[in-house]
Amino acid sequence: QLQLQExxxxxVKPSETLSLICTVSGDSSSSSSYYWGWIRQPPxxxxxxxGSIFHGGRIYYNSSLKSRVTISGDTSKNQFxxxxxxxxxxxxxxxxxxxxxxxxxxxxxxxxxxxxGTLVTVSS
Amino acid sequence: xxxxxxxxSASGTPGQGVIISCSGSSSNIGRNYVNWYQQLxxxxxxxxxxxxxxxxSGVPERFSGSKSGTSASLAIxxxxxxxxxxxxxxxxxDSLNGPVFGGGTKLTVL
Numbered sequence: 001q002l003q004l005q006e007x008x009x010x011x012v013k014p015s016e017t018l019s020l021i022c023t024v025s026g027d028s029s030s031s032s033s034y035y036w037g038w039i040r041q042p043p044x045x046x047x048x049x050x051g052s053i054f055h056g057g058r059i060y061y062n063s064s065l066k067s068r069v070t071i072s073g074d075t076s077k078n079q080f081x082x083x084x085x086x087x088x089x090x091x092x093x094x095x096x097x098x099x100x101x102x103x104x105x106x107x108x109x110x111x112x113x114x115x116x117g118t119l120v121t122v123s124s
Numbered sequence: 125x126x127x128x129x130x131x132x133s134a135s136g137t138p139g140q141g142v143i144i145s146c147s148g149s150s151s152n153i154g155r156n157y158v159n160w161y162q163q164l165x166x167x168x169x170x171x172x173x174x175x176x177x178x179x180x181s182g183v184p185e186r187f188s189g190s191k192s193g194t195s196a197s198l199a200i201x202x203x204x205x206x207x208x209x210x211x212x213x214x215x216x217x218d219s220l221n222g223p224v225f226g227g228g229t230k231l232t233v234l
Binding site (some may be wrong): 046047048049051052060061062063096100102105106107108109110111112113114115116117 | 126155156157159161167168169170171174175180212214215216217218220221222223224225226227228
């Protein structure tokens with residue numbers, strides 16, 4: 001059974017860079033056929049997609065965050081990472097990683113499974 | 125402000141049915157399949173419905189989805205206390221070139 005686990009600092013100072021890693025374990029034999037995505041959820045609010053990376057390197061970013069976001073992958077370690085620069089209090093959220101199935105230019109797309117999420121607080 | 129519009133809350137009594145709506149536009153729901161996620165308090169979202177009306181393995185038949193034009197709906201029949209949760213619709217937006225979510229609906233089982 002495929003499992004995802006987010007890891008990284010729980011506290012980041014304003015104007016600094018947030019960095020998280022998602023480790024994929026279990027049945028990762030088909031990992032090259034999927035995208036791998038990041039989604040966040042501010043406390044008490046809804047879900048916001050951040051971006052997704054494909055095994056071959058293609059990356060989609062949320063245009064509202066694109067100037068501050070970098071997503072990369074390390075297939076040798078079954079990991080993919082997220083960096084978000086110049087953070088503010090508005091970036092305080094639970095950050096989830098998930099396997100992202102995308103087909104037919106988005107006609108079909110869904111996130112499953114999800115990691116348990118990690119809370120990142122931006123505060124001095 | 126979410127791209128997809130959901131009512132912030134819904135409620136029902138045990139055994140009843142409830143419908144949660146999700147409204148979008150021609151660039152998202154109008155062109156692409158809709159998915160639904162259930163998020164229990166303090167937990168990660170769970171994949172509930174995909175491609176408008178398909179249930180992943182393990183999802184009870186009490187949950188069903190539908191889509192018409194630029195709107196979609198999630199129906200839950202025979203409400204149970206454990207259905208009390210937040211529900212999110214999602215799809216791809218061709219104009220934004222990425223997935224978008226609804227603002228979520230908090231379901232209360234009275």
